[in-house]
Amino acid sequence: MIQHHLTDEMIAAMAAGTLEAGWALGATTHLTMCSACRAGLHAFERIGGYFLECEVANDNLDEGWREMERRITESQWEEDPVTSSPRSEAEMFLPEPLATYVDRAGGLKWRFLGRGAAQMIVPTEDETTTVRLLKIPAGQPVPEHSHRGTELTLVLDGSFTDEVSTFGPGDVEIADGTLTHTPRATEGKDCICLAVTDAPLKFSSLHMRLFQRLFKI
Incomplete structure (x- = not known):
């Protein structure tokens, strides 16, 4: 049962198509797991559609939309298809569109950070x-840190707990500079997350800094 969702501002930006690709990947992956946020997205899309219908017709605007449609249609044929190899058991938990991005990168390849x-x-x-x-x-913690920017963390498998709450599969935590926390994977199962950041984390430990x-964290 998903308890922690995307913000209304992020869902509205998704509907408007204004999210940068990194944020959109995190948000869209959550949407594949969360019916409540999908319903919210559809609501914002209906609102946007209503205002578009209320716009006064403009020949130049119509021509612009036709040109955009032509480019999109042509690009669908010009783009090289992604060749997907059979996914390993370790990759089966990856929802779309994240799975496609991982395929494009050559499959799931972990780089060990220690412990x-x-x-x-x-x-x-x-x-x-x-995006990582x-x-x-x-049972292991992520070292205590705060944030120089914004961090979106989406749980894909397992769960973690921090000073805010407990987050399980499909849950999203959106953190900024006001939050200092020490996320810890719960006992019994590794926690696998998708994290999107727009600035390096701010670790309390000199060792981590x-x-x-080296690890581009």
Whole structure:
């Protein structure tokens, strides 16, 4: 049962098509798991559609829409298809569209961070954000940190708890500079998350700050 959702502002931006690719990947992946946020997205889309219908017709605007439609249609044929290899058992938990991005990167490839933790940076066309998969061993914490920007964390498998709440599969935590926390994977199962950030984390530990650039955290 998903308890923690996207903000209305993020869902509205999704409906308007104004989210950068990194945020959109995190938000859309959550939407595939959350019927409540999908309903919210449809509501914002209906509102947007209503206001579009109320707009006064404009020949130049209509021509612009026709040109955009032509480009989209042509690009669908010009784009090279993604060749997907059979997914391993470890990749089966990845929902779309995240699974496609991981396929494009050559499959799930963990880079170990120490103490059993691992990450994979997921390439996107968005240079303003960093998207990563994180694996935190059961019962282990992420070192205490705050945030220089915004961080969206979506739980894909397992769960974690922090100073705010407990987050399970499908739950989203959106954190900013006002939150200092120590997320800890709950006992019994590794926690795998999708994290989107627009700035490096701010670790309390000097040791973590020394290794931060190496791991691009």
